[in-house]
Amino acid sequence: xxxxxxxxxxxxxxxxxxxxxxxxxxxxxxxxxxxxxxxxxxxxxxxxxxxxxxxxxxxxxxxxxxxxxxxxxxxxxxxxxxxxxxxxxxxxxxxxxxxxxxxxxxxxxxxxxxxxxxxxxxxxxxxxxxxxxxxxxxxxxxxxxxxxxxxxxxxxxxxxxxxxxxxxxxxxxxxxxxxxxxxxxxxxxxxxxxxxxxxxxxxxxxxxxxxxxxxxxxxxxxxxxxxxxxxxxxxxxxxxxxxxxxxxxxxxxxxxxxxxxxxxxxxxxxxxxxxxxxxxxxxxxxxxxxxxxxxxxxxxxxxxxxxxxxxxxxxxxxxxxxxxxxxxxxxxxxxxxxxx
Amino acid sequence: xxxxxxxxxxxxxxxxxxxxxxxxxxxxxxxxxxxxxxxxxxxxxxxxxxxxxxxxxxxxxxxxxxxxxxxxxxxxxxxxxxxxxxxxxxxxxxxxxxxxxxxxxxxxxxxxxxxxxxxxxxxxxxxxxxxxxxxxxxxxxxxxxxxxxxxxxxxxxxxxxxxxxxxxxxxxxxxxxxxxxxxxxxxxxxxxxxxxxxxxxxxxxxxxxxxxxxxxxxxxxxxxxxxxxxxxxxxxxxxxxxxxxxxxxxxxxxxxxxxxxxxxxxxxxxxxxxxxxxxxxxxxxxxxxxxxxxxxxxxxxxxxxxxxxxxxxxxxxxxxxxxxxxxxxxxxxxxxxxxxxxxxxxxxxxxxxxxxxxxxxxxxxxxxxxxxxxxxxxxxxxxxxxxxxxxxxxxxxxxxxxxxxxxxxxxxxxxxxxxxxxxxxxxxxxxxxxxxxxxxxxxxxxxxxxxxxxxxxxxxxxxxxxxxxxxxxxxxxxxxxxxxxxxxxxxxxxxxxxxxxxxxxxxxx
Numbered sequence: 082x083x084x085x086x087x088x089x090x091x092x093x094x095x096x097x098x099x100x101x102x103x104x105x106x107x108x109x110x111x112x113x114x115x116x117x118x119x120x121x122x123x124x125x126x127x128x129x130x131x132x133x134x135x136x137x138x139x140x141x142x143x144x145x146x147x148x149x150x151x152x153x154x155x156x157x158x159x160x161x162x163x164x165x166x167x168x169x170x171x172x173x174x175x176x177x178x179x180x181x182x183x184x185x186x187x188x189x190x191x192x193x194x195x196x197x198x199x200x201x202x203x204x205x206x207x208x209x210x211x212x213x214x215x216x217x218x219x220x221x222x223x224x225x226x227x228x229x230x231x232x233x234x235x236x237x238x239x240x241x242x243x244x245x246x247x248x249x250x251x252x253x254x255x256x257x258x259x260x261x262x263x264x265x266x267x268x269x270x271x272x273x274x275x276x277x278x279x280x281x282x283x284x285x286x287x288x289x290x291x292x293x294x295x296x297x298x299x300x301x302x303x304x305x306x307x308x309x310x311x312x313x314x315x316x317x318x319x320x321x322x323x324x325x326x327x328x329x330x331x332x333x334x335x336x337x338x339x340x341x342x343x344x345x346x347x348x349x350x351x352x353x354x355x356x357x358x359x360x361x362x363x364x365x366x367x368x369x370x371x372x373x374x375x376x377x378x379x380x381x382x383x384x385x386x387x388x389x390x391x392x393x394x395x396x397x398x399x400x401x402x403x404x405x406x407x408x409x410x411x412x413x414x415x416x417x418x419x420x421x
Numbered sequence: 422x423x424x425x426x427x428x429x430x431x432x433x434x435x436x437x438x439x440x441x442x443x444x445x446x447x448x449x450x451x452x453x454x455x456x457x458x459x460x461x462x463x464x465x466x467x468x469x470x471x472x473x474x475x476x477x478x479x480x481x482x483x484x485x486x487x488x489x490x491x492x493x494x495x496x497x498x499x500x501x502x503x504x505x506x507x508x509x510x511x512x513x514x515x516x517x518x519x520x521x522x523x524x525x526x527x528x529x530x531x532x533x534x535x536x537x538x539x540x541x542x543x544x545x546x547x548x549x550x551x552x553x554x555x556x557x558x559x560x561x562x563x564x565x566x567x568x569x570x571x572x573x574x575x576x577x578x579x580x581x582x583x584x585x586x587x588x589x590x591x592x593x594x595x596x597x598x599x600x601x602x603x604x605x606x607x608x609x610x611x612x613x614x615x616x617x618x619x620x621x622x623x624x625x626x627x628x629x630x631x632x633x634x635x636x637x638x639x640x641x642x643x644x645x646x647x648x649x650x651x652x653x654x655x656x657x658x659x660x661x662x663x664x665x666x667x668x669x670x671x672x673x674x675x676x677x678x679x680x681x682x683x684x685x686x687x688x689x690x691x692x693x694x695x696x697x698x699x700x701x702x703x704x705x706x707x708x709x710x711x712x713x714x715x716x717x718x719x720x721x722x723x724x725x726x727x728x729x730x731x732x733x734x735x736x737x738x739x740x741x742x743x744x745x746x747x748x749x750x751x752x753x754x755x756x757x758x759x760x761x762x763x764x765x766x767x768x769x770x771x772x773x774x775x776x777x778x779x780x781x782x783x784x785x786x787x788x789x790x791x792x793x794x795x796x797x798x799x800x801x802x803x804x805x806x807x808x809x810x811x812x813x814x815x816x817x818x819x820x821x822x823x824x825x826x827x828x829x830x831x832x833x834x835x836x837x838x839x840x841x842x843x844x845x846x847x848x849x850x851x852x853x854x855x856x857x858x859x860x861x862x863x864x865x866x867x868x869x870x871x872x873x874x875x876x877x878x879x880x881x882x883x884x885x886x887x888x889x890x891x892x893x894x895x896x897x898x899x900x901x902x903x904x905x906x907x908x909x910x911x912x913x914x915x916x917x918x919x920x921x922x923x924x925x926x927x928x929x930x
Contacts, residue, residue, distance in 0.1 A: 085749045086762050088513070088849045090835030091776075091783050092434055092591065092755040096797060096842035098790050156790060198791030198843075307796070357795040362807060364796075406810070413827045414429070414664060414804040415677035 098197075102157035104305050105352070108296035109164060112348060115292040116168070119285030120224040121232035123172020126242050128164050130176065131183045135163030138187045143196065158197045162186050165352055166205040169345065169392070170212070172224045173233070176242050178216060182208040202399045203359045206392040213392065221388075223255045226285035256283030257344045257388040260335050268329035268336065283343055290347040297351025306357065309364045310371035311350040315341060317375025325383060334383040349378070349391040359399045366402075366409035374398050423624075423652045426672040428665050430803045431657040432836045434756070436591045436630060441715040441722045443594035444601040444633055448726050449712075450739060451529065455730035456508055456520040457483060457494050461769035462558030463565050464490030469521055471502045479531035480706055483521050486553065492566050493556045497708035497728035500525040511733060511752045511766040513759035520767070523730065534704035545571075545617045548701060552617075555700030556707045556770075561585065561596075561690030562753060564771040567697065570689070571617050573682050580685040582615040583670065584694055586627040586634065587661030590754030593774040595711045596691050598724040600627070600634035603695050604641035608649065610694030613701050618687050623649045625691075626666050630656040658756060659834040663688050665803055677830055692773075712768055714740040716777035718748065727768060733775055734764035742777055747785060751776040755783060756835045790843035798837035798847065804830050808837035808847055815854040820861060823854055831855075 116124045139159040143150040153159070166186050170179065189211070190204025191197070213220050224232075233241065263271050301308055318340050325334030340346060345353075354360060354374050361370040374394045381390030460466035467484035471477060477496040484494040504522040509515060540548060553568035573579065584607070588596040600607060611623045625642065627635050635653055642649040654660065654669050664675045666688070673684050681688050692710060699705045708729055715722040720741025727736060733750065751758040753774055768775070798808035807826060814822040831851050838847040904910070 084760065084762055084764070085747045085785065086515075086760045087749065087785065088760075088846060088852070089753075089758055089833075090756045090838050090848065091749065091751055091758065091760070091778070092839060093784075093786060093844060094432070094434070094840045096840055097844075098793060098842045101793075101795065101842055152788075152790070158793075196791065198793050307800070357793050360794075362794055362796055362809060363799060410807065410826065411799070411805045413677065413806055413830050414668075415674045415679070415830060416827070417674065 098156045098158070101305055102161050104300060104303055105161050106157065106164060108300045108305075109168065109293075109352065111296050112289060112293040113168065115285075115289045116172070119226045119232075119289065120172045122235050122238045123174075123224055123233070124168060124170075126238045127167035127170050127172065127174060127179055130242060131163045131167040131170075131179050132160055134180060134183045135159045135187050138184060139192070142188065142192045146192070146196075148196070153196065156197060159187060159191075162191065162204045162208075166208045168348065168352075169205065169209050171220060171222050173222070173238065173241055174219060178212060178219050179242075181215075182212045184208075185211045198358055200358055201402075203353060203356050203395050206353065206395045206399075209392045210396060213387070221258070223258075226283075255344065255388060256286055256339070257382060260339070261382070261388050268326075268333040286344070287342045290342040293347040293351060297347065297355075300351060300355075306355040307364055307367065309367035310354050310360060310374075313368045313371030314350045314354055314375035314378075315346070317372040318346065318379050319375075321376055321379035325379065334379070340379065340382070344382070344389040345391045346378070349374075349395070353391060353395055354398075359395075359402065361402045361405040361409065363406065363409045363411055365411065366405045369405050369409065370398055370402060373401070423650065423670065424672070425652070425654045426669055428657075428660065428668050428803055429805045430799075430801045430836060431659065432801050432839055433656070434591050434658055434839060436656070437715075438592065438594050438597070438630065440592065440717075441594045441713050441724060443597040443631070443724065446598050446602050446711065446724050446726060449728070449731060449736055451498050451525050451527065451728055452731050452735040453525060454503070454732075455497060455500070455523040455525060455728055456732060456765075456767040457496075457523060457730040458508075458510055458767065458769060459484045459494055459519045459521065461494065461564060461729065461771065462492050463563055464492075464569075466519065467491055467494050469505050469519065471505075471521065473502055473505060475502045476500070477502060477523065479529060480534055480708065481532050482706075483523075486556075489569060490566060492553065492558050492568070493706075494521070494729075495556055495706040495708050496523060497730060498523075498525050499528055499530040509763040509766050511761045511763075511769065511772065515762040520730075536700075536702040536704040538702060540613055540701050541616060545619070548613065548617050551704075552697055552700055555696070555705070557693060557696045557700060558707075558770050559690055560692035560696065560710060560770060560773070562757070562771050562773060564769075567689070567693055570687065571614065573618060573687070577682040578685060579618040579620045579682060579687050581622045581624050581671075581687075582611060582618060582620040583667065583681070583686050583688040584611050584623070584625040584691055585661060585663065585666050585688050586625055586631075586638070586691050587666050588631070589628060589656070589658045589661035590756050590758075590774075591658070592715050592776055593713050593754045594715075595713045595724060595773045597631045597634050598713075599691050599695060599711050600631070601637050604634075604637040605644070606695045606698050607638065607691050608641045608645045609702070610696070610698035611649070611689075612645065613697050614687070614689060614694055620687065621648060624670060625649070625651045626670050627651065627653055628656045628660060629653045659803055659832070659836060662803065662832050662834060664832065677827070707770060710768075710770060710772065712736065712772055713774040714777075715774065716751075717779045717782045718743055718745055718777035729769060730767045732765050732767055733761060736768065737764070737775060737777060745779050747780055749778060749783070749785075751778070756839070757833065786844050786846065789845045792843055792845060795842060797840040797842065801836040801840045803834060803836060804832060806831055811854075812845065812847055812850055815850040818854075818857065820854075820858050823858065828854060828858070 140150045140154050143153040163183050186204040186208030190207035191200045194200045319337040322337035322340040327333050361367050377394035378390045465487045467486050469484045471483045479498045481496045483496050486493045500523045503524045507517040508520040509517050549568050549571050557567040558564040586600055615623050639651045642651050668674055675681050696707045709726050712727050713724050749760045752761050794809050810826055833848050835848050
């Protein structure tokens, strides 16, 4: 009779990588649903097309690398990457934009470094930045929200994906675009002047951010990540906006509420910067990591050339993460100075 | 009411303690043969003092301690020594070591034993001597010789004797059972140990998932009188780690690399306290201990009082073991215990639990996936380490970074591996890395030694050479000065001396 010899611990908890990834995917549902309601099924089409592509790509590459492709695909991490990227892409983007973005994210963002767990940068943001720099025109075509333009149907959307041009007037300026282009109007006047900016942070955008906030709160409740990075980012962004508000002149950087609930703020706070692989590891480190992203997002939004800034801010801080880690090691038991 | 401090991290695995019905204690049968390893403790093995064929009585000395870091071994029952040779032990690496094999005669005859009741009048040194002679080593799992732990000297004044009744590992109920069944003995044992170390205060810490044990110990403490405090605290793994329970109950941390005595505490397991009382009050050496037999592969799990040296197989068969496919037998608990490779190996002074789980109960870990740096391990670590960083450095064999990230403050509790979503056997990496670092330290020490020796030899040779040179120079100088004094050329003088000698030789053919 032979006994099995393994080392301790012999018990293990309920956490599984694939379950973590599945929860993240589930948590994007409210946000995606609200986006679909306001901007039509464009994002949904992105996610489905991009997801299928990403899974195929991951499977092929891991097989080529001599790894177990089934195991690689079944941890669902590649679906998280593609889904996050496709949420960030403009709805009704042409198919080739998605193909380039997904391939860049999976291959250049993740697999060249050795696959899951080894990538120094957030793969979805790598894909996004490559597209933003290479195809600025296509990347700035955001759809008009419900009530301000036609919301296309499913079939129309699908046809448009492969034969661009089928949908008229698919472009509209996002609230962050409008704020950046504003030169003459007081901030409050700008909000009332432009129909897109009614509500607190623009038609649809407020609700979309709220939905991503809800998904993020659920992930926090499920203890998929800690509160440190998201809260630090939101607080830093709010404080920066408060300081740059200057009472709402035409030079104003916009209100804190506007910054919190417009653009990709909540999506970034709970779905992008919480990527554990490319962020700082200690809780203190994550506070710094998140706060610096919040600050950078504000600076690039207000002073930079791009209306939104999440992708750049995240990639820059990904660079800094090991540095932050080095200086934020927690105090190990028995090494703090003696208590009084 | 004592303030209870929280520790960093920790986990809440299902505790499965009711399976072994804590509080019920039965006597295990005396097996036909007992295998008593000469080393059941941390330190130097004892040396067998019985010969093959010799008859022994229960309580008789069979192996004597070798120096301070060693404890003796006694016969748990009467019988005949039939072998003294290496046999497989319950050990993580399946090591063999010298065992005294005792064929029991079933009569269970004991030698005469005499204890003292007036232990308060004995000096600490005398009590420590008796504790050492009784073969007591820490019964919580490490097996540290108790006499060494108690012998602290005046440099470390002890305020509190802490009895660690946490037993935070899932499944194990040996200490729980002991506290329920032998509460009065535990209290007296703690009083003896407190007297030995000069502690004015006795603190007994018990996790709040053992209400029965708490009630019994509190009642016994009340009866015994002043300065005994029973503190309860919330159940969390690994609160029972020595460093952890000290922080929970005092708010203080044992300095890294230090021992509890550095902050005025001595921490003992309840079993050790009871064994100390037996040694002092009854003169009875440590020959038995309570073992939890548990796991769903056993038909009759429970706690037994077993002879040290009883083969694991005997105990498990008596408890109704059904071996399943891919069966593991775990010595200790599911978090820190090790899987034994040979069921003929005996239980020792440190065996608190034998766990026979079914596969569905404790599934074997799946293949490890890549680390996603989720940080759950860092949240769970009771030592506030960064387990995932340690993992990366362990894989890279970066000893400098491992030491800088304080690998040696890891207590190997397994909380990190328990929560890891990628099922990485983290503790295994840390153990291996610690071993490698110790090895290279040894290697470094050896080469330092060789270098020191070489340099010392070189210095000695140089010094001898210099001394010789100096002597020669002195001789030369002396000769020169002598020549100067005589005013003659020394070479000319030498030539003349030689000529004279030659002439002398020619004259005498």
